[in-house]
Amino acid sequence: MNEYDLLDEEQLANKVIGIALKTHTKLGPGLLENAYKKVFAHMLRKEGFFVEEEKEIPIFVDEIKIEVGYKIDLLVQKKLVLELKSVENLNDIHLAQTINYLRLGNFKLALLINFNVERLKFGINRVINSRFK
Numbered sequence: 001m002n003e004y005d006l007l008d009e010e011q012l013a014n015k016v017i018g019i020a021l022k023t024h025t026k027l028g029p030g031l032l033e034n035a036y037k038k039v040f041a042h043m044l045r046k047e048g049f050f051v052e053e054e055k056e057i058p059i060f061v062d063e064i065k066i067e068v069g070y071k072i073d074l075l076v077q078k079k080l081v082l083e084l085k086s087v088e089n090l091n092d093i094h095l096a097q098t099i100n101y102l103r104l105g106n107f108k109l110a111l112l113i114n115f116n117v118e119r120l121k122f123g124i125n126r127v128i129n130s131r132f133k
Contacts, residue, residue: 002048004077009109012080017124019043020113024120033086036115037073040084049076057104072101081110081127090114095127102129 004012023040037053044051055075058065074082083098090112098112107129114123 002050004049007077009080012077013109013111013126015047016044016049016076016080016082016111019047020111020124021120024115024123027115029086029116029118031086031115033073033084033115036086037084040082041074044074044076050078051076052078057101059104070101070104072105079107079109081105081107083110083112085112085114086116087114088116090123090125095125098127099129102127103131106131108132 004015007015020040023036023043027036027039041051041053052075053073055072056067057070057072058067059070060066072081073084076082081098081101083094083101085094087094094112098110101107102110109129110127112125112127113120117123
């Protein structure tokens with residue numbers, strides 16, 4: 001157990017956003033999504049966070065687990081979903097994907113982050129699972 005285990009999702013998100021800003025400052029815009037994912041995961045771990053990369057999320061139908069290849073980019077402290085992009089603009093498909101990860105994994109909060117922006121504060125979106133509102 002570490003200090004981050006005691007934080008709720010919002011508190012955790014605020015800490016993670018700080019590290020996302022540092023990651024973006026180091027790398028800038030224009031790289032592939034995978035570069036941001038690897039560097040961001042490294043920086044989070046360096047700060048003491050528990051990070052799972054490419055966390056598989058199954059679908060359950062009739063109480064049967066079906067693996068269909070859905071993968072969360074980064075899962076922090078087993079409760080904060082990070083969906084990373086490096087695109088010109090986020091669109092409804094990116095939001096729908098993030099909402100589905102929240103729903104399928106029964107998570108409360110996600111950060112949908114587009115690193116392909118000049119100022120990262122314009123690329124960060126909080127997404128809340130409607131079950132927790």
